Amino acid sequence: MDTIPLRQIRAVIAVCEEGSFTRAAARENATQSGISQHVASVERTLGVQLFERAAGKVKPTPAGLRYYKRCVDAVGALEHAAEEARSLAGQVAGELRIGLMPTFTRAVLAPVLNDFVPRYRDVRLRIVEGYSATLTGMVMGDELDFAIVPAFEGTIGLKSRLLVRDREMMISGPRAGYTPLAPVRLSQCAPLKIVVPGPDNIRRRNLDTYLQSHGVEVAAILEMDAMIATLEFVARSDWVTILPSVISVNDIGRGELIVNPIVGPELHADFVVIQPTRRTLSTQARMFLERIETEVAQIHQRWNAAIKPRRKRRG
Secondary structure, three states, rough: OOOHHHHHHHHHHHHHHHHHHHHHHHHHOOOOHHHHHHHHHHHHHHOOOOEEEOOOOEEEEEHHHHHHHHHHHHHHHHHHHHHHHHHHOOOOOOEHHHEEEEHHHHOOOHHHHHHHHHOOOOEEEEEEEEOHHHHHHHHOOOOOOOOEOOOOOOOOEEEEEEEEEEEEEEOOHHOOOOOOOOOOEEEEEOEEEEEOOOOOOOOHHHEEEEEEEOOOOOEEEOOOOOOOHHHHHHHOOOOEEEEEHHHHHOOOHOOOOEEEEEEOOEEEEEEEEEEOOOOOOOHHHHHHHHHHHHHHHHHHHHHHHHHHOOOOOOO
16 A cells, blocks of 8 residues: 655644534644645545545544544654653653643642752743633644643543542631531532533533532522632632632631531542643643642642541531
8 A cells, every 4th residue: 555644644633623624624724725734635535534524624534534543643652652752861851731620720729830940951841821712723723732620521633631639628708607527418409509620621510410400499599710819709708619629729717708518429520631632632731731740649648638637517
């Protein structure tokens, strides 16, 4: 069989992920006609139709989707080989673009940076804070090397792995009257006035399901996709919110915000690392992620030590 050039393989990958010859051309810094010619050339060489073109949309055929997956594996293997070579040569340098939710920037990020930045002075670091939809789009658009977002169903062009399963906590201010660190059964609390993420936030569906399926009475709901404002509002009012433990660990013992583990049953959130399917993580990206995982593990140890001795439940 004739060898298919790498530029043609990349064209197939781009069209499959973008669902459009126009967007694929923009991504690959090529013309639309050039991308079309590359794809047509691959189809002629293979003797197989890779895409269905109808009503302005481009969808991979079953054969096209399978070919895409094999191509992504092959291109990824080439990038991984190059990254291994640089790593063995001791090169930890270059750009690192990371997307993080407020969940991970409030308490996790600072100690990670305090360790990472002095060690790897040749890494040009850029960190973007945002919510899951924005970060996912930026990873798809190759604006970020990776992002950490709540687990979701996945999509063509992205690969993911579980980073951490975190326990959700109820956060309130002193006016709400809860005992710090005392476990709470939400179904036994007075009807809650609760701040939740907007409907486009992945965590919202998980929260709604929990509240409805466990008989939690809700007096009022305020939708807010603004983490600092949410915490400031909760601290000054009798409203509550529900957030992962990693964001609230620094509130232990401070008194401005009251943190209570949720029980009966516990509520958890899964967070994943997402990256473009066609790319392998650089050495600096892997090291940064390892440091995040270490910090999260240490936070969980702090939480275990803080709540383990407590037996009495409030609510």
